[in-house]
Amino acid sequence: MIIDQIQEEIIDNFNMLDDDIEMSLNYLMELGEGLEPLGDELRIDDNIIKGCQSKVWLSHTFEDNKLIFFGDSNTAITKGLLSLLISVFNNRTPKEILESKLFFINETGLCRFIGTQRSNGLEAMENKFKIIALNSLKNG
Amino acid sequence: MIIDQIQEEIIDNFNMLDDDIEMSLNYLMELGEGLEPLGDELRIDDNIIKGCQSKVWLSHTFEDNKLIFFGDSNTAITKGLLSLLISVFNNRTPKEILESKLFFINETGLCRFIGTQRSNGLEAMENKFKIIALNSLKNG
Amino acid sequence: MSNFPISEIRKDFPILETKINKNDLVYFDNAATTQKPQSVIDSLSNYYKSFNSNIHRGVHQLAEKATEEFESTRETAKSFINASSTNEIIFTRGATEGINLVAASYCKNFLKKGDEIIISEMEHHSNIVPWQMVAKENDLVIKTIKVTGKGELDMEHFKSLLNENTKFVSIVYISNTLGTINPVKELVNISNNAGAKVLVDAAQATSHKNVDVKDLNCDFFVFSAHKMYGPTGVGILYGKEKILEKMPPYMGGGEMIKDVSFEDTTYNTLPYKFEAGTPNIGDVIGFKKAIEYLNDLGRQNIYKYEKEIRDHAWKELKKIDRIKLVGTSDSKIGIFSFYVEGFHYYDLGLFLDAKGIAIRTGHHCTQPLMDKMNLDGTARVSLAMYNTYEEINYFIDELKKIISK
Amino acid sequence: MSNFPISEIRKDFPILETKINKNDLVYFDNAATTQKPQSVIDSLSNYYKSFNSNIHRGVHQLAEKATEEFESTRETAKSFINASSTNEIIFTRGATEGINLVAASYCKNFLKKGDEIIISEMEHHSNIVPWQMVAKENDLVIKTIKVTGKGELDMEHFKSLLNENTKFVSIVYISNTLGTINPVKELVNISNNAGAKVLVDAAQATSHKNVDVKDLNCDFFVFSAHKMYGPTGVGILYGKEKILEKMPPYMGGGEMIKDVSFEDTTYNTLPYKFEAGTPNIGDVIGFKKAIEYLNDLGRQNIYKYEKEIRDHAWKELKKIDRIKLVGTSDSKIGIFSFYVEGFHYYDLGLFLDAKGIAIRTGHHCTQPLMDKMNLDGTARVSLAMYNTYEEINYFIDELKKIISK
Ligand SMILES: Cc1ncc(COP(=O)(O)O)c(C=O)c1O
Numbered sequence A, B: 001m002i003i004d005q006i007q008e009e010i011i012d013n014f015n016m017l018d019d020d021i022e023m024s025l026n027y028l029m030e031l032g033e034g035l036e037p038l039g040d041e042l043r044i045d046d047n048i049i050k051g052c053q054s055k056v057w058l059s060h061t062f063e064d065n066k067l068i069f070f071g072d073s074n075t076a077i078t079k080g081l082l083s084l085l086i087s088v089f090n091n092r093t094p095k096e097i098l099e100s101k102l103f104f105i106n107e108t109g110l111c112r113f114i115g116t117q118r119s120n121g122l123e124a125m126e127n128k129f130k131i132i133a134l135n136s137l138k139n140g
Numbered sequence C, D: 001m002s003n004f005p006i007s008e009i010r011k012d013f014p015i016l017e018t019k020i021n022k023n024d025l026v027y028f029d030n031a032a033t034t035q036k037p038q039s040v041i042d043s044l045s046n047y048y049k050s051f052n053s054n055i056h057r058g059v060h061q062l063a064e065k066a067t068e069e070f071e072s073t074r075e076t077a078k079s080f081i082n083a084s085s086t087n088e089i090i091f092t093r094g095a096t097e098g099i100n101l102v103a104a105s106y107c108k109n110f111l112k113k114g115d116e117i118i119i120s121e122m123e124h125h126s127n128i129v130p131w132q133m134v135a136k137e138n139d140l141v142i143k144t145i146k147v148t149g150k151g152e153l154d155m156e157h158f159k160s161l162l163n164e165n166t167k168f169v170s171i172v173y174i175s176n177t178l179g180t181i182n183p184v185k186e187l188v189n190i191s192n193n194a195g196a197k198v199l200v201d202a203a204q205a206t207s208h209k210n211v212d213v214k215d216l217n218c219d220f221f222v223f224s225a226h227k228m229y230g231p232t233g234v235g236i237l238y239g240k241e242k243i244l245e246k247m248p249p250y251m252g253g254g255e256m257i258k259d260v261s262f263e264d265t266t267y268n269t270l271p272y273k274f275e276a277g278t279p280n281i282g283d284v285i286g287f288k289k290a291i292e293y294l295n296d297l298g299r300q301n302i303y304k305y306e307k308e309i310r311d312h313a314w315k316e317l318k319k320i321d322r323i324k325l326v327g328t329s330d331s332k333i334g335i336f337s338f339y340v341e342g343f344h345y346y347d348l349g350l351f352l353d354a355k356g357i358a359i360r361t362g363h364h365c366t367q368p369l370m371d372k373m374n375l376d377g378t379a380r381v382s383l384a385m386y387n388t389y390e391e392i393n394y395f396i397d398e399l400k401k402i403i404s405k
């Protein structure tokens, strides 16, 4: 399953950073910078992921039974995390997304500096992806 | 001053018990037993010393400018303590009582097993003796 | 005799090595507060030495670690009482604060003039006064279940008190004066059928027996860490999530809000809505070790051992003619309230103390019960799992000597 | 440089030896909570190892000793803030509980519909929400003193708010977000002349400067042990005896009563009337050591040293162009709130943490102040007496590197 392969890759990449927190943060920041910023028309309340400490927006398109995600955040590290989630779920069918299990977050230890409160934020993000998938399935 | 002499005697007596708490308690109990129990007509609310955990009554007569005290308590140890106070103040003039300073309680370490709450009880007892003395002075 | 590892357990409690007047400490005042195992004491030091920090909302690692440990006590407590969710676990200062919180907050939203609250004659002041306070303010009526001569709740009398105005029943699980284990499950069932919510004051229960809020099906359940081998200053209020959600907050402050403005303040979700201000972080973290200690030994095993020493103490106490026991229900834990005719309990306490035996004397914060029994106080021996046959025998011997003085 | 014994002091705080990501911990989150000296940590262990017991009403020696030590913290705290009597010292869980107690209890007896309470825009949520709650319940009006651009109270605005309906003023001594030391003495004077009582929220004051309730002449004064090198879970509410005496109890339970019966309950005298249930005995006893630590060093000396490092940090922060400081009053302690344009405070906090530097980010429980300043949060560095020039320099260097990322 390609979702799992991508997660494995992420884990490998972070393993190479050898538990160096600063490097991990730099890497996340870089990843976040790779995300195209959302235009104001998409930075709307409907796209906000509730339950995150910082502001996180997630938008999507649905074509050929595949979901494409666009996201943004007002903080660099969160944006990096969001970009990881997007890379995992992008271009997948709703069914694939709904059946997937996220394991890379725990295995990379990314939760460590994401914050105890913050991990709910990650859960909230994951949920948002799945809700989008569910809605696409129903409507598609 | 005779009040101080009596206090010194008490201190000497307790010093002989050599910090043995059980012996001190036995001795106090004995002292208390030496106090003539008050009749029901004197075990009245007016004679109660407020502020003690157990019930303590104090009555007196005033003759030839001297105070004679009678006291009782429903607990044996407290009665022993009361008997010590009575022995210190008995047969003294109101003026002597009012001018006296009680030091035997601290020096014997009797406060140790009298209780932190209880030490207020001792203060309450001392106060009652002095109030009786004051009233006798005014009225006498 | 069971194979309860009593000598290992005693080694875990450093205070048990204390000498009092050259005698070994015999600590029989466990209903007032229990002693603490080394693991609890160490966890306090360890917290302050290595990760003390204010919790929640923190980005740094001390804050992370402290938050994680703090919240993990909530998890542990949830399992310990078999709650459904950590949202049902509110940290308080102790049982008393828990009862006050429910009395004030629940009453505000759910009780109206003329409604009735039932408590019992054997309640601790902490389960009387908060109700008196809200009753006075809101014109509610308090009714009290009678206690029988054996020190049990008169269940027939209880049933006769129920009517359509009964909205709340607040009852002690195990009496701190009598030791009686009340039929709380039955009580909850009857009360709920009558449309009343039930709070269980479990201050004396959690260290002695298995407790299960789902099985009891009570609406609220309060207890204190310090009575179950944990630190002073922490307790837990359990409440059914659906009910807690509808209750207004008790205190306002940091932590308990979602958004504050001068126009409009919205409150945080459960359990935080009821936890205003910086909580007692260190002791909450230490509390977890106390629960783990109980879990490791197994509450069934503890119950069994405690029953053995209770039976022994009871048998020996009954042999002494001049001793009058108060609270003789068969369904009881090792709490013995008694008096000796002609020997004041206060003197008794002092003489026992001289022998190193710590007991409690007085009304035990149950004055109405004392009044009912025509007593102004008793001597109370309360046992815990680290107490032994030897200690009981020593106590019995000294007791006999003292009262023959 | 002063001859403040900084290296000895640092040795007294074991946590300062912690490594975070291989870096030395630089703890700059002192406004959230301070670290604890060894003497405080030891006193907790010592309590539980050698004289843990429930207090008051006990005949045995553990109870005696625990009661004595517990009450001696009250004495020490009384002198520390220069109160007139230990009857004025109420133990609470912390500043938040103190404010809630006053809001609930004072209002009940002394405020009526339409009466006005003044707070300020710079208050901590703990000094906002309790007032909002009682205001809503009792139809009271809350007015807020404006804060100036420098982060000071607008005293003219304050005066303009006063009128015959003003019954209470509750104000922060030192702002936890801005560091501003407010002119509390003047405020009390003006308020009292206008017939209003004043509560001073001294949560941030007691560790940094001398505090004297007689000199301030305030009616109430609250603070938390954990913010002044003491354990979590304890605080103090000071109130003028005459006022406290007239206030109804806040919580009901053991300890706070004189006599309980189902017909008539009478409350205990001060300070016990306000201390329901088993208090946080261990931490109250540990708290004394924290006060003694401050007394031994001398608060004047602490203030002087902290001013030196504050000035240094301030000077260095001002040199960094992109840093915008929030709270620039000359009358301030070493609390620096700031933001960096184009760099979110949350990211900043994480990067600093990776370097071992613990700061706090967010709204610091002062959302209305943030709203007023059009911010959703800041990064906050808050210094304590164990912080050093070296730590500040290290932080400034790392800060520069991070924001140039
Ligand atoms: C100014 C101020 N007031 C009140 C509080 C509340 O203190 P606590 O959380 O210890 O009750 C704080 C602490 O965050 C504070 O900084």
Ligand SMILES: Cc1ncc(COP(=O)(O)O)c(C=O)c1O
Pocket (backbone or CB within 6 Å): C031, C032, C093, C094, C095, C096, C097, C124, C126, C127, C172, C174, C175, C176, C201, C203, C204, C224, C365, D254, D277, D278, D279
């Ligand atoms: C039965 C019962 N309920 C309530 C309490 C109050 O507990 P705490 O003082 O820990 O709040 C006690 C403790 O004395 C108790 O024994």
